[in-house]
Amino acid sequence: MSAALDFYFDFSSPYGYMMDEQIDAVAERFGRAVRRRPILLGAVFKHTGSQPLPSVPLKGPYSRHDLERTARFLALPYRLPDAFPISTHRAARAFYWLEAQDAGLARRFTQQVLRAYFIDNRDISQEEVLTACAATLGVDAAALGEAMAAEAMKTRLRTECDAALARGVFGSPFVIIDDEPFWGVDRLPQIELWLERGGF
């Protein structure tokens, strides 16, 4: 199997959720694994001077409409959560803590959390929502709660955000195959061709 491809996302990114639902199957068809890297878009946007999509005039209303249409186009369930956008540092720290134990567990946690937010309208900024998601995967709630507040995990997440920025990541979803960067769920057709041909 060739090197894993890197998939950067923010847990509050709707297009990131749509990528999460599709990227494993695409990668697997070409013998690749997926290495997830949750980041905080807020930290990244400071460097690019970007605003969260919903708050941009004209672009905000369009994006809400485009998200629903794109979800239908991709045949994915989706609704814009009532609490949006939200802070996702707890979810991201939980991810890295779980990943250190079991990468597959962290992947399943990601899917649970994104679906809880974008399908079931649960506020995933809340610790108890995250521990409930993890509990369905057999993760101890108290241990996860401690990990989300631990200094080591705060540092870890900061390090990951800095590393993402250093690789040029400025949005979510953002996929890097070897050194080739792809921004946006609408780049999936190019990602597939790239994996199929080893570049084009």
Place this chain on the structure above:
Amino acid sequence: MSAALDFYFDFSSPYGYMMDEQIDAVAERFGRAVRRRPILLGAVFKHTGSQPLPSVPLKGPYSRHDLERTARFLALPYRLPDAFPISTHRAARAFYWLEAQDAGLARRFTQQVLRAYFIDNRDISQEEVLTACAATLGVDAAALGEAMAAEAMKTRLRTECDAALARGVFGSPFVIIDDEPFWGVDRLPQIELWLERGGF
């Protein structure tokens, strides 16, 4: 034939050029005509607080790379012009002047000008480059030169930019089918499905 679809673009938009090369064939397959509406992105960006892509940190370098890759993906010739971005008010005014005489002529002029810029690296902010493009289509250079400076055409272009903003247009390319808005050349697959099914 159903109502024409509206295609908004700025003459200096590379993704706009890529849309221009494809939209007629797509529309024609579904019995639709294309009504081109050149606009000035600078005027639009004032309302959204957006910056031209090339000047945004991280996003700028990525977009230059993505443009080349997307052109290869779409099998279109393309190079980033040496003079980029440029002012396109002359090209847009020329378009509306030509369109008032012959919509087909304005369409061919658009293609000539976009190809001169994005394939042949000619500076289409210059009057003489635009009149040379038009001359190959049999348009009188002196008359076109006058039109590009005429008060009536300045007003016309401002009116068109205001009308675009009023419809929610905030970028290039931007396609509106009936009342359904699509931003970006990467929305072509959704545009095709929309035309095929009359919505989805």
